[in-house]
Amino acid sequence: MSSAHQTVTAYWAAxxxxxxxxxxxxxxxxxxxxVPQTRxxxxxxxxxxxxxxxxxxxxxHITVERAVGxxxxxxxxxxxxxxxxVTQSGVSFFDVGGDGRITRITDFWPEPYEPPGNRAHLVxxx
Amino acid sequence: MSSAHQTVTAYWAAxxxxxxxxxxxxxxxxxxxxVPQTRxxxxxxxxxxxxxxxxxxxxxHITVERAVGxxxxxxxxxxxxxxxxVTQSGVSFFDVGGDGRITRITDFWPEPYEPPGNRAHLVxxx
Numbered sequence: 001m002s003s004a005h006q007t008v009t010a011y012w013a014a015x016x017x018x019x020x021x022x023x024x025x026x027x028x029x030x031x032x033x034x035v036p037q038t039r040x041x042x043x044x045x046x047x048x049x050x051x052x053x054x055x056x057x058x059x060x061h062i063t064v065e066r067a068v069g070x071x072x073x074x075x076x077x078x079x080x081x082x083x084x085x086v087t088q089s090g091v092s093f094f095d096v097g098g099d100g101r102i103t104r105i106t107d108f109w110p111e112p113y114e115p116p117g118n119r120a121h122l123v124x125x126x
Numbered sequence: 127m128s129s130a131h132q133t134v135t136a137y138w139a140a141x142x143x144x145x146x147x148x149x150x151x152x153x154x155x156x157x158x159x160x161v162p163q164t165r166x167x168x169x170x171x172x173x174x175x176x177x178x179x180x181x182x183x184x185x186x187h188i189t190v191e192r193a194v195g196x197x198x199x200x201x202x203x204x205x206x207x208x209x210x211x212v213t214q215s216g217v218s219f220f221d222v223g224g225d226g227r228i229t230r231i232t233d234f235w236p237e238p239y240e241p242p243g244n245r246a247h248l249v250x251x252x
Contacts, residue, residue: 005196034252035241036215036236037215037236037237037238037239038238038240038241038251039251039252040241040245040249040250040251040252041249041250041251041252042248042249042250043250047248050248051245051248051249054245054248055244055245055249056245066199066201066219068194068195068196068199068200068201068219069194069196070131070194070195070196073192073194074194075192075194075201075203075217075219077201077219077232089162089163089234091201091217091234091236093194093201093203106203108215108217108236109236110162110163110217110234110235110236110237111163111236111237111239112163112165113164113235113237115161115164115166118181118183119166119177119180119181119182122168122173122177122180122181123166123167123168123177124166124167124168124169125164125165125166125167126160126165126166126167
C-alpha cells in the first residue's frame with residue numbers, strides 16, 4: 001500500500017468523522033483545491049478546512065468505493081449519501097508533497113444525464 | 127511505474143489513435159464497461175470495441191491529465207476535445223486482471239454546474 005493511498009484513505013475518514021483537526025494535518029499549508037465543473041477554488045489550509053466544515057451542512061455520509069495511490073499521486077471514487085436511497089459519486093485526484101501532506105485536490109461531482117441516442121444500440125441500461 | 131499505469135496509458139493512446147486492434151488486446155474477453163451517470167453498460171471485448179469505434183463519431187482528441195496505477199487498479203483523468211476551445215474532463219477507474227488485461231472500466235463524464243450559493247463566501251471562481 002503506497003503512502004499516497006494511506007494519506008487519501010485517512011483524508012476521507014477525517015471528512016466522514018468531521019474531524020477537521022485531523023483533516024488540517026493531512027493537507028499542506030498552501031493546499032490548492034478546485035472543482036473544474038463549477039470553477040470553484042480554495043487556497044490554503046485554513047480556507048480549505050473552513051470550506052469543508054461550513055460548506056456542506058447536513059447528515060451526509062461518505063464511503064470509499066476505490067482508492068488508488070502511486071508515488072506522489074492518488075485518485076479516489078467515493079459515494080456521498082445525503083440521505084436514504086440517494087447516492088452521488090464523487091471523484092478526486094490528489095497530489096501529495098514530499099512531506100506526505102496533500103498539496104492539490106481536484107474534485108469532480110458527476111451527475112446523471114441522458115446519453116446520446118446514436119449509441120443506444122451499442123449498450124444496455126442498468 | 128506500475129503495470130496498471132502502463133496499461134491505462136496504452137489504453138488512452140490506442141483510443142486517441144483509433145487503433146481498435148490494440149485496444150482489443152488491452153481488455154479482457156469478458157471486460158465490463160459502465161457509465162454510472164447514464165446507467166450504460168457494455169459486456170465483452172467485441173461489444174466494447176464496437177462501442178468505442180462506433181459510439182463516438184467526430185474528430186475529437188484525448189490528452190491524459192493524470193494517470194495513477196496501483197497493483198490491479200488504476201484511475202485516469204483525461205481531457206476530451208471535440209473541437210477548438212472546448213474540453214470536457216473524463217474520469218475513469220480500471221480493474222486489471224492477473225494477465226495484465228483490463229477487466230472493468232467505470233467512466234464518468236462530469237459536466238459544468240452552478241454551485242450552491244451557501245458556500246459562495248468560502249471560495250473564489252476561476
